[in-house]
Amino acid sequence: xxxxxxxxxxxxxxxxxxxxxxxxxxxxxxxxxxxxxxxxxxxxxxxxxxxxxxxxxxxxxxxxxxxxxxxxxxxxxxxxxxxxxxxxxxxxxxxxxxxxxxxxxxxxxxxxxxxxxxxxxxxxxxxxxxxxxxxxxxxxxxxxxxxxxxxxxxxxxxxxxxxxxxxxxxxxxxxxxxxxxxxxxxxxxxxxxxxxxxxxxxxxxxxxxxxxxxxxxxxxxxxxxxxxxxxxxxxxxxxxxxxxxxxxxxxxxxxxxxxxxxxxxxxxxxxxxxxxxxxxxxxxxxxxxxxxxxxxxxxxxxxxxxxxxxxxxxxxxxxxxxxxxxxxxxxxxxxxxxxxxxxxxxxxxxxxxxx
Numbered sequence: 466x467x468x469x470x471x472x473x474x475x476x477x478x479x480x481x482x483x484x485x486x487x488x489x490x491x492x493x494x495x496x497x498x499x500x501x502x503x504x505x506x507x508x509x510x511x512x513x514x515x516x517x518x519x520x521x522x523x524x525x526x527x528x529x530x531x532x533x534x535x536x537x538x539x540x541x542x543x544x545x546x547x548x549x550x551x552x553x554x555x556x557x558x559x560x561x562x563x564x565x566x567x568x569x570x571x572x573x574x575x576x577x578x579x580x581x582x583x584x585x586x587x588x589x590x591x592x593x594x595x596x597x598x599x600x601x602x603x604x605x606x607x608x609x610x611x612x613x614x615x616x617x618x619x620x621x622x623x624x625x626x627x628x629x630x631x632x633x634x635x636x637x638x639x640x641x642x643x644x645x646x647x648x649x650x651x652x653x654x655x656x657x658x659x660x661x662x663x664x665x666x667x668x669x670x671x672x673x674x675x676x677x678x679x680x681x682x683x684x685x686x687x688x689x690x691x692x693x694x695x696x697x698x699x700x701x702x703x704x705x706x707x708x709x710x711x712x713x714x715x716x717x718x719x720x721x722x723x724x725x726x727x728x729x730x731x732x733x734x735x736x737x738x739x740x741x742x743x744x745x746x747x748x749x750x751x752x753x754x755x756x757x758x759x760x761x762x763x764x765x766x767x768x769x770x771x772x773x774x775x776x777x778x779x780x781x782x783x784x785x786x787x788x789x790x791x792x793x794x795x796x797x798x799x800x801x802x803x804x805x806x807x808x809x810x811x812x813x814x815x816x817x818x819x820x
Contacts, residue, residue, distance in 0.1 A: 467781075473710065476565075476587055484678075485566075486563065487558075488506045489560060489563050491630055492556055493556050493560065496549075496552055496553060496556055497522055498552065499524075499548065500522065501513060501518055502555075503544040504536065504541055504550060506520075506549070507536065507540035507544055508538060508737065509536050509537065509538060509541045511534065511537070512534055512536065512541075513532050515542065515784055515811065516747075517534065520534070520669070521534040522549075522553075522680070523549065525545070525549065525553070526550065526553035526672075526693060528550075528557075529555055529658055530556055532780070534561040536650065537651065538799065541775065545737075557727075561580040572593060575627060575630065575636075575637065576626045576627045576630060576637075577626060577627075577639060578621065578625075578626075578627065578637045578639030578640075579639065579640045580636070580637075580638065581651055582618055582638055582651060582652050582653055583650060583651055583652075583653050584653070584655040585616065585618065585652070585657075586613050586637075586656045587613075587615055587652065587656065587657075588616045588618050588636075588653070588656070588657055588658060589606065589615050589616070589617045589618065589657070589658065589659045589660070589661070590620055590654070590657045590659075590660045590661070591603070591617065591618070591619050591620065591631040591660075591661045591663065592620050592643050592662045592663065592664065592673055593620075593661075593662065593663035593664045593665065593669070593670070594619070594623055594625070594628075595636060595663065596619040598663065599619065599628075599663070600628075600629075601617070601630065601664070601812055602661065603617060603619075603632070604738065605736060605737050605738065607634060608737040608738050609737045609807060610808055611809060612807065613658075615658055615659065615703040615719055616634060616635075616636060617634055617636065618636045618637075618638060618652055618657075619635060619636070619637050619638070619717040620634075620638045620639075620641065620643070620652050620667075621638075621639055621640070622640055622641065622642065623639075625639070627676060638652050638694070640652070640680050640744070640757040642672060643664070643669065643672070643676070643677075644672055644676040646680075649676075649677065649707055652675055653689065654680050654681060655680055655681065655682060655686055656682065657681060657682075658684075658685060658686075659675065659685070659686055660681065660685060660686070660687045660688065661689075661690075661745045662674050662677075662687065662688065662689040662690070663687050663689075663690050667692055668692045669740075670689050670690065670691060670696075671689075671691070671696050671699070671700055673689075674687060674689045674700055674704060674709075675700065675703060675704060677787065678703075678704035678706055678707055681706070683706075685688055685706070686706070686779045686780075687704075687706060687707045687708065687710065688707075688708050688709075689707050689708070689709050689710070690709075690710050690711070691709060691710070691711045691712075692711065692712050693711070694711045696709075696711075696755045697711050705780065707780070707781070708779065708781065712719075717731065734803065740805075741803050741804060741805050742803070742804070742805075743773070743801065743802070744803075744804060744807050744808070745771065745776070745797050745800065745801050745802075745812060746799065746800045746801050746807075746813075747797070747798075747800075747810070748794065748795070748796050748798050748800065748809055748815065749796065749810055749815065750796050750797065750801070751796060752795075752796040752816075752819060753796075753816075753819035754793055754795050754819065755792065755794045755795075755815075755818050755819050756790065756791055756792065756793065757772070757775065757788050757789070757790055757791070757792035757793075758789075758790030758791060758792075758793055760772060760794060760800065760818060761790065762800050763813075763818055764800075764802060764804075764808070768804055768808050769804065770802045770803060770804035770808060771799055771802060771803045771804075772801070772802045773786060773787065773801045773802055773803060774786035774787060774788065774797050774800075774801050775788060775792065775794055775799070775800060775801070776798065776799040776801060777797075777798055777799070778799070779799070781799070781801070784801070785820045786791045
């Protein structure tokens with residue numbers, strides 16, 4: 466008996482899997498119309514008005530049965546007993562099964578990274594997965610409480626499930642390749658606002674940066690991390706919109722030896738989790754020319770922030786670090802500063818600083 470029940474369950478599940486949502490909804494709609502028509506013929510006027518019938522049909526078919534509405538004629542009772550409840554219960558079971566199947570499917574897609582994110586816009590994409598480093602990067606991004614509210618999309622090529630499923634700010638996509646155009650379209654590469662490339666090795670990082678540098682929008686900023694500094698030089702020859710970083714372990718060790726505490730200063734400047742952090746701020750278009758000294762005193766006085774230097778593009782190539790006080794700063798330049806929290810563009814009275 467148990468074996469027969471299992472076979473019937475599997476058969477029913479197979480039929481539900483084959484049914485589309487359109488077929489389920491059409492079947493329910495047809496059943497509702499047939500039942501309504503038969504109740505109308507049975508002269509059940511109290512049940513056949515639109516609002517009352519929808520309520521009555523839902524409550525009765527789902528077997529909740531409050532009893533506030535029920536057929537009064539003999540024909541009406543036969544319609545409910547033979548047509549509405551038996552077929553309605555079957556359709557209600559199919560609806561619940563289809564809903565459960567769909568929810569499971571969506572959760573499974575989110576876990577396995579098969580979901581399509583082509584609709585995403587102004588998001589952050591992180592290419593690459595590392596057990597500890599990736600989690601730190603996401604923690605640092607989310608710790609910036611005054612950042613622009615962008616969703617984070619983690620893209621990987623490893624066979625793994627969503628490592629941050631409980632974090633509502635992080636989406637997950639598993640790609641076959643970081644250089645395949647169709648796969649990159651699935652993560653909306655052309656509408657991403659910020660991109661971090663942290664591949665399994667320098668070769669993967671290099672090819673990914675080379676591939677996507679011409680696919681992103683002009684204002685998108687790409688950051689790529691390398692171990693081999695020669696890869697940085699090679700990439701910058703071809704991709705001017707990529708900011709490259711490399712391991713500076715030798716420099717950090719020497720600086721810490723010559724100036725004790727230097728490594729701690731760098732740690733504080735890079736982390737948004739505690740202490741002052743290094744930020745950047747682009748001067749909006751339309752601003753008049755300003756002097757670095759005026760900006761320096763204003764930022765220190767009003768925001769307790771220290772200006773470090775001025776860059777002229779997102780990659781900060783040829784940055785003027787610690788320029789003289791009479792150094793001229795213009796619209797479009799990018800200020801790099803140290804502060805406890807980010808200073809937003811609309812928080813600065815640029816016009817008064819230009820006087």
